[in-house]
Amino acid sequence: MSKTLNQDAFLIVPLYNEAAVVEDVLKNMKTKFANIVCVDDGSKDDSAAIATGCGVMVVRHPINMGQGAAIQTGIEYALQYDDAKYFVTIDSDGQHSIEEAQEMLNYLKKNNLDIVLGSRFKGQAKNISLTKKIFLWTAAKFTRLTTRVNISDAHNGLRVFNRNFAENLNIQLHDFSHASEIIHRIGEGNYKYSEYPVTITYTDYSKAKGQPMLNSVNILFDLLFNRLSK
Amino acid sequence: MILIQVILVTGFILFLWRLLTNSNSYQVRALTKIIAIIFALTAIIAIIFPETTNSLAEFLGVKRGADLLLYLLALVFIFFVLNTYIANKKLQNKIVLLSRKIAIIEANNKNKSRK
Numbered sequence: 001m002s003k004t005l006n007q008d009a010f011l012i013v014p015l016y017n018e019a020a021v022v023e024d025v026l027k028n029m030k031t032k033f034a035n036i037v038c039v040d041d042g043s044k045d046d047s048a049a050i051a052t053g054c055g056v057m058v059v060r061h062p063i064n065m066g067q068g069a070a071i072q073t074g075i076e077y078a079l080q081y082d083d084a085k086y087f088v089t090i091d092s093d094g095q096h097s098i099e100e101a102q103e104m105l106n107y108l109k110k111n112n113l114d115i116v117l118g119s120r121f122k123g124q125a126k127n128i129s130l131t132k133k134i135f136l137w138t139a140a141k142f143t144r145l146t147t148r149v150n151i152s153d154a155h156n157g158l159r160v161f162n163r164n165f166a167e168n169l170n171i172q173l174h175d176f177s178h179a180s181e182i183i184h185r186i187g188e189g190n191y192k193y194s195e196y197p198v199t200i201t202y203t204d205y206s207k208a209k210g211q212p213m214l215n216s217v218n219i220l221f222d223l224l225f226n227r228l229s230k
Numbered sequence: 231m232i233l234i235q236v237i238l239v240t241g242f243i244l245f246l247w248r249l250l251t252n253s254n255s256y257q258v259r260a261l262t263k264i265i266a267i268i269f270a271l272t273a274i275i276a277i278i279f280p281e282t283t284n285s286l287a288e289f290l291g292v293k294r295g296a297d298l299l300l301y302l303l304a305l306v307f308i309f310f311v312l313n314t315y316i317a318n319k320k321l322q323n324k325i326v327l328l329s330r331k332i333a334i335i336e337a338n339n340k341n342k343s344r345k
Contacts, residue, residue, distance in 0.1 A: 039333075059337040065326050073330045077337060174326055
């Protein structure tokens with residue numbers, strides 16, 4: 001692998017039971033990024049071993065703690081490196097495009113932003129179901145109302161942010177609620193943000209693994225509880 | 231509104247307040263203990279003089295003492311559930327922080343030995 005690829009950026013890849021696809025996904029990422037931190041969230045399958053075999057940095061949670069916890073672990077691990085100036089969170093199931101991650105990084109640097117969020121509604125969503133579309137639109141609408149952060153897609157795992165944002169993020173919601181928490185943090189911290197159109201590929205594999213929509217009830221409760229308990 | 235309704239509604243409002251503030255200040259902890267003591271003393275009186283629950287129930291606007299006990303039990307139970315939930319969340323946070331430290335230390339050690 002080339003050592004000159006994006007030395008200043010660290011890819012944070014939360015990984016949980018993706019043994020079927022993770023090798024291809026990581027190899028593809030390595031064509032664009034030199035620094036990849038894969039956080040295995042206590043997978044029950046061979047995911048962690050496969051990731052280690054791919055020659056990326058692997059951090060293993062001793063127990064399963066959730067995607068938000070995994071992303072925070074990855075950030076804290078990468079922050080140990082002084083040359084980590086930019087951070088990219090990206091899913092390990094291959095639903096995001098690594099080329100678009102690269103474009104988002106360029107966009108963030110060019111416009112001197114704190115964070116760039118991927119949005120499937122500014123781009124294309126392949127094979128998305130109508131119910132999922134309505135659900136995501138409603139979630140984004142709700143997030144816009146509660147945070148005044150103007151976004152079209154509140155639950156996109158592809159994000160690029162700078163070191164300042166990474167240092168101050170400190171994700172408290174350990175499961176899927178972290179996506180909304182990050183948006184809230186943008187609003188509170190007055191960060192310079194932008195959305196970037198991305199393509200999400202919904203394969204049968206990712207559809208089968210996606211989070212159930214009923215989970216939005218849990219996310220809502222977590223957010224309320226976490227905000228009021230501060 | 232009869233007296234028991236006032237008491238139960240106040241109880242559930244307190245429940246919501248506890249849910250939303252989630253404060254673990256010394257006031258809340260002291261209040262919890264005072265309520266527990268009053269509850270225990272009332273229970274002892276009720277055990278020794280069971281008829282008193284009937285007269286208390288009548289005074290509060292409930293038909294029977296047994297009904298009154300059931301209502302109060304429901305209130306106590308819901309507070310118990312809430313407190314357990316809060317304690318669990320706090321414990322979970324501690325576990326996440328600990329596990330994260332372990333994960334990062336392990337990963338650092340591995341990277342060192344590889345170099």
